Amino acid sequence: MKRTLVQLVFIIFLLIPISIFAHRPDRSLIYLRVYESATIEGRFEMNAVDISTYLGIDLPKHPTVEEVKEYEDQLQAYILKNAAFSSINGDHKIIFTGEISLLKINIGTFVAFHFELDNTNPPPDDLEVTFSVFLDENPAHSNGLGMEYNWKAGLINNEKIIALEFTQSYKTKTLSLTDTSLWKGFVEMIRQGIWHIWIGLDHILFILALILPSVVRRRKDPHGPGKGNKIAAFFMLSSWEPVKKFRPAFWYILKVITFFTIAHTITLSLASLNLISLPSRIVESVIALSIGLAAYHNIRPIFRGRDWVIAFVFGLFHGFGFATVLSELGFNGEFLTLSLLGFNIGVEIGQVAIIALIFPMLYFIRNLKLYPIFLTVLSVLLIFISLYWFIERSLEIDLLFDNYLRKEAFKLAVLLGLR
DSSP, rough: OHHHHHHHHHHHHHHHHHHHSOOOOOOOEEEEEOOOOHHHHHOEEHHHHHHHHHOOHHHHSSSSHHHHHHHHHHHHHHHHHHEEEEEEEEOEEEEEOOOOOEEEETTTTEEEEEEESSSSSSSEEEEEEEEEETTOOOOOEEEEEEEEEEGTTOOOOOEEEEEEESSOOOOEEEESSSOOOOHHHHHHHHHHHHHHHHHHHHHHHHHHHHGGGGGGGESSSSSSGGTHHHHHTTTGGGEEEEEESSSHHHHHHHHHHHHHHHHHHHHHHHHTTOOOOHHHHEEEEEHHHHHHHHHHHHOSSSSSHHHHHHHHHHHHHHHHHHHHHHHTHHHHSTTTTHHHHHHHHHHHHHHHHHHHHHHHHHHHHHTTHHHHHHHHHHEEEEEEEEHHHHHHHHOOOOOHHHHHHHHHHHHHHHHHHHH
């Protein structure tokens, strides 16, 4: 049994580097518009922060158009090297129109280069699209293609719907211009939700902190037989006893996760509909802090007998974090509700998968005398990680260790075929 506990700890720490990416919108986009006149136009959108980080171009977080124009030729050359369109008509040359627009959001300003495609008459039914901007520079980066207007598919109300996603493993994909892509877009948003929570270590660790005590209960005498040991007494190691049956443990996790789900669904919806907006810096800092407080509650109860309070209160902020993917990148129009529903379903699927992986292992080892120590040590580690992230996010700095681990972890994820 002790060996099982060691193996469980190893599995948990193996998962950490693979999922280290928490609410970092490392993402670039193409938006396309397909007109009845056989014209296909669009724009490439890249975050100014990514441009500065990966291309060594000295742009501020929120540049002006004039500042971007200083590097216009260099940036357009980089895009042409990493983007291509082709169809049954042959290759489609990317012709930049000279228009540059800016979308300013909390995480940085997105710089948009507008373009048109040649050789589009007659308009093709399918486009083969390559979009590898920043994918080689950062394996954690992902790119998306969204449709704003598509005469061939009947999208005529300036909607925005995700049609394709590009990663380091899939830099080229085929886009159907005759399909409304409603179902494809819905499925893609489900996948985005699953992937977002799987790479969001802050969400995973918060869930872990919540379910660690699910297979044990506090004794009525919180000090019990360990009151002579000061360390054991401080960490209340002897206050835990294993649950005797599966049902109480399952009911606990069901109740806590239900409140977490309700909370983040509320704020995800409100933020995506632009009814409530909070600065990203505050949201991300509170999310980081939530992990530590949930872990501290496992050691010294904050809300005795009301663990769901922590899940609900901080779940509200996790919902704002989820909404970053949708609201801050400008998805609106008729399909926002569908995109929101798909993304939320994906988040729940990803969340259930995490619980299904961790909870049975915890239940299996709950009778070990070492389990209270395991719970406490892991909770202390979570507190340190929480403080580390809180410093990073509240001060808006990237510590060197975090950047190194992020890069190496994604190399591992790609090697294992997870990305």
